[in-house]
Amino acid sequence: MKQYLSLFRIRFINSLQYRATAYGGMVTQFFWGFMTLLLFRAFYKSGAADFPMEFSRLSSYIWLQQAFLTLFMIWYFDMDIFNSITSGNVAYELARPVDLYKMWFTKNVATRLSRATLRSFPILIVAALLPKPYGFSLPYSFTNFAMFLITAVLAFLIVMAFCMLVYISTFYTMSSLGVRIVAAALSDFLTGGIIPLPFLPDNVQRIIGLTPFASMQNLPFLIYSGHIAGAEMFRGIMLQVFWLAALVFIGRLWMNSALKRVVIQGG
C-alpha cells in the first residue's frame, strides 16, 4: 500500500507545479459555465415549465460540473500513460515489483485530484457570489450533501476504471487517438456533460440509466441539488457499486491478457 501512496504523493506534487495551466483552466471553466447558463436562460425564457429542472438547480449542476471537470470528465486522460505505452517506456514499469493496474489507477487519481484541488474551490466560491438563480446554491439538505460526497467519490472511481479501459486498449491499437476521440465524444454526451441527463427523452434516459455513464457525474450532481432524493439515492449507489466492481474486474482481466502479448519494440 505504501508504494501506491508514495506514487500518489510524487504525482500529486508533480502536477501541482503547473500553476499557469491551473489559472488558465479556472478562467476557461468559469467562462464556459457562464456561457452555458446564458444559453439555457434563453431556452427557459420561452417557457420554464417545459423543463424538468428549476433554473437554480441547473445552475448548481453546471457550476459543480465546471469546478470538478478534472475529476469527472472522461476525456481528461493522462497523456503520460499513453506515451509510456507507445514509446515503450512501459518496459521500466513492468520491471518493477508493482501491479501495473493499481499503479496507473493511482497515478491517474493523483493527477486528477491535484488538478481539481487547484481549480475547484475558486470556481465554486466565485459562483456562489453570483446573484440568484445564476449562482451556486447550498445543497438541498444535509442528507443530500452527505450522499453527494459518497456518490461523488464512487463516480470518480468509476470514471477512473473506465479510463483504464481506454489506456489498456492502447496496447492493441498502438495509437490511442481513435479510441480516445470516440470515448470522449460518446461519454461527454452519455454522462450528461453536454446537457444534463434529465433533459433527454424518458426512453433515452431509461437506457442510459442502465449504463455506467449515468453513474458518473450525473448522480452526485443531481443529488446535490435535490433533483434525486430519498430512496432513489440508495438505488443509485447500488448501481454505482455494481459498475465500479464490473469495470475494475474487466479492466484487470483485460490488462492481464494484454501484458501476455506485450512486445516492447526497438532498442
Place this chain on the structure above:
Amino acid sequence: MIELRNINKTFKVARRNAGFGEALKALFRKEYTYIHALKDVTFTIGDGEMVGYIGPNGAGKSSTIKIMSGILNPDSGECIINGLTPWKNRKEHVRNIGVVFGQRSQLWWDVPVIDSFELIRDIYKVDEAVYRRNLDELVEMLDLAEIMRTPARQLSLGQRMRCEIAASLLHDPKILFLDEPTIGLDAVSKIAVRNFIRRINNERKTTVILTTHDMQDIEALTERILLIGKGRILLDGSLSELKKRNSEYRTITLEYSCGEFEEIHGITKQSQINGHAVFSVDTNIITVSDAIAHLSKNADITDISVVGASAEEMVVSLYEEFKI
C-alpha cells in the same frame, strides 16, 4: 544463477512495398512476415559473473534481456533465474533484479532525481537503513551529490545515465541488466560508468549482464562473451580465447619520410597516404621481425608500431565468419 534453455521468440511484422497503391492494398490485406528473433537460445550464467552480450543490431540481444527481466513472454523454452520464471513470477522476480535500458529513462522528468530515488525506495520497500547506506555509497561512487537535486530533464546525458544506474541499484539487486549503458556518452563518462560497473561487480558480487556495441566496454569489463546473431547463440567463451583465434594477425603502422614498399606473401598493404602506411601481417607466413626488415629495406622509416587485433576487429571478423 541464470539458466536459459531453448528459448524461442517470433515476432509478426507487417511488410509492404513503397507507394500509394501498395498502401491502399495494405488496407485490405496486410502481409505479415514472421521474424524468428530468438532460436533455441541456451546459456547459463553463474552468480557474480560479468558477461558481455554482443551481436549486431537486430540480433536478439534486447529481446533476450526483456525475457530475462520479465517484460516479454517467449513462445517456448525455459528460463529459470534464481529459481523463478521471470514471466510467470514477474513481481517476485523483478524485486531481485535491476535494469537499465540505455535508450529509455526511469527517472521522473520534472522532479529532482532524489524524488525519483525515494519513489523507487518505496516501490521496492527498501529498508530505510539499507537505502541510506546504498544511497551514500552510490552518491560517493558516481559523484551524484550535486546533480541529485536537479530535475532529470535538466541533466546532461552522462549525468542522467549515472543517475539511471544508481536508480537501478538502490534495492540491492542480485542481478543487473545493462542494455547499452554507455550509448552516446563521452569518454570521461564512459570510463566513470565502466569503473563503477566493475566496482559493483567486485564489491557487491552483483551478476552483471551487459549488452553493448562498444568493444572497449567489453575489453574493459568482461571476461566472458556471448555472441548472438540472427537469434542464435554463436559463441560462448572468454575474451582471451577470442583473441587467440585472431592472434595470427598483426597490424604494422609506419611513418616514413621517403621510399616505397613492396607487398610480398604474408604482408598486405591496407592503406598508404602522405607518409603514413598500414600493413597487415599474417604471422603464420612471416614473422614480425622479418616483416619489419622487409619493409624498412627500401624506405626511411621515422616511426613504427605493431599491434594485435583490436576487439573491434575481432568482432568484425567474427561477424564475417558467422555471416551475420
